[in-house]
Amino acid sequence: DSGVTQTPKHLITATGQRVTLRCSPRSGDLSVYWYQQSLDQGLQFLIQYYNGEERAKGNILERFSAQQFPDLHSELNLSSLELGDSALYFCASSVGGTTYNEQFFGPGTRLTVL
Amino acid sequence: SQQGEEDPQALSIQEGENATMNCSYKTSINNLQWYRQNSGRGLVHLILIRSNEREKHSGRLRVTLDTSKKSSSLLITASRAADTASYFCATDRRLLQGAQKLVFGQGTRLTINP
Numbered sequence: 497d498s499g500v501t502q503t504p505k506h507l508i509t510a511t512g513q514r515v516t517l518r519c520s521p522r523s524g525d526l527s528v529y530w531y532q533q534s535l536d537q538g539l540q541f542l543i544q545y546y547n548g549e550e551r552a553k554g555n556i557l558e559r560f561s562a563q564q565f566p567d568l569h570s571e572l573n574l575s576s577l578e579l580g581d582s583a584l585y586f587c588a589s590s591v592g593g594t595t596y597n598e599q600f601f602g603p604g605t606r607l608t609v610l
Numbered sequence: 611s612q613q614g615e616e617d618p619q620a621l622s623i624q625e626g627e628n629a630t631m632n633c634s635y636k637t638s639i640n641n642l643q644w645y646r647q648n649s650g651r652g653l654v655h656l657i658l659i660r661s662n663e664r665e666k667h668s669g670r671l672r673v674t675l676d677t678s679k680k681s682s683s684l685l686i687t688a689s690r691a692a693d694t695a696s697y698f699c700a701t702d703r704r705l706l707q708g709a710q711k712l713v714f715g716q717g718t719r720l721t722i723n724p
Contacts, residue, residue: 552710
């Protein structure tokens with residue numbers, strides 16, 4: 497158990513819908529990262545927040561947005577969902593905000609768009 | 611875009627044998643990390659090696675880094691059935707405004723046969 501929690505574990509929805517994925521980082525970790533893992537694209541970095549502020553942005557679509565709240569939990573919002581958005585979405589956390597820090601991954605949310 | 615490429619894509623060995631996985635990358639790095647992922651679960655950090663290090667050990671794991679060849683290898687000695695998993699290398703990449711992200715390879719799927 498990494499100490500990172502993600503809800504829900506599974507999500508099935510239809511095209512065009514909007515969903516919210518939630519992540520609670522390990523106690524004491526200030527950074528939260530979001531990743532998307534699919535068979536064709538592999539593990540792709542989406543976005544990072546550090547202590548409530550956006551720190552780094554990766555291959556995140558404009559239909560997707562995220563935020564980190566004062567209690568450091570984070571939410572990833574996916575809207576106007578398409579079939580290709582079906583994937584595993586992971587949240588990770590680390591103490592610091594650089595790539596020298598070990599990242600602790602949550603169990604993931606499996607999103608299926610029908 | 612993928613930075614690291616693991617080789618081989620899949621590896622199947624007998625329990626007790628050693629397993630070697632390789633990772634090649636394209637641009638200069640500050641550090642390289644290896645992660646393990648059990649099927650459909652979150653990634654687990656194994657080891658981080660900095661660009662000025664050539665070799666690092668952790669238990670049954672040995673990681674080497676050759677920055678002149680832009681490659682790294684992960685050796686698992688005396689393999690066990692529990693080592694069955696996918697193994698990913700991750701390298702750091704600079705983004706705009708000094709931010710960084712981890713870029714993961716496609717992974718090596720390791721199967722340990724009893």
